[in-house]
Amino acid sequence: MKKQATCNTSTQCKKRILAIKDAMEILSGKWKFHILGTLLLNEKMRFMDLLREVEGIAPKMLSKELQDMEMNRLITRSVINTKPITVEYSLTEAGRTVEPLVNELATWGEAYRNELYS
């Protein structure tokens, strides 16, 4: 009786593992948290605004990530019929729920960094 089944048997634990996998699939990649973080601060942003604010991202990547997150219903894309056509991106209600997660990530990252230089 050395082997204590800590996880694989428990339904709760399987749900947890699945939840983590889900979250990572949707939020993975180099840019999503940065885009979401920027949109959390700004509410409505145009493509070029994001391109400027999210430092280092290329239009291709921005476009792809926005499409990705639109499909996952984290953000909304709305075309505004202005003189030069503009497109506004903003978080959905679901998108805004990432806020605590982004905060936790930032907090952890900062704490980790501080710990190194202590």
Place this chain on the structure above:
Amino acid sequence: MKKQATCNTSTQCKKRILAIKDAMEILSGKWKFHILGTLLLNEKMRFMDLLREVEGIAPKMLSKELQDMEMNRLITRSVINTKPITVEYSLTEAGRTVEPLVNELATWGEAYRNELYS
């Protein structure tokens, strides 16, 4: 004055972006959260235990991820001089600080999934 500099100018915001980048670098990949989550539940685990508990991982990946996290001081590796040599892995103090993050990730993933089927 249309362009409101929301982020790039603020020192606080740059720190935040850096923190997120740091965290993602250290915790990225398919397996780290699963390994950390398992170690959060078990305290001390041997290589083969992890191989069995972290479903689907190959020894190569487990080995690599453990080395990675050991270098980043999230886990400790200690060789125990038993009959067949055993190696114990456990979280460091720094490693245990990921707990809220793992929880937040799991919570978000579950909420997201529930929202889809509502």
Place this chain on the structure above:
DNA sequence: ACACATAGTTACCAAAAGGTAATCAGTTTC
């Protein structure tokens, strides 16, 4: 006519991530 801004798309390429399968070296059990 020319430059510039809008919002992207496309082709091409390099690097990283991750999977499979085999192997290794030591020890213990049969």
Place this chain on the structure above:
DNA sequence: GAAACTGATTACCTTTTGGTAACTATGTGT
């Protein structure tokens, strides 16, 4: 002495990710 368990490592390959650069199409200002 053969098989099995310990904790890995290695070679090889495929997929995914992400970057660069160029290009499209529309419209505005000069």
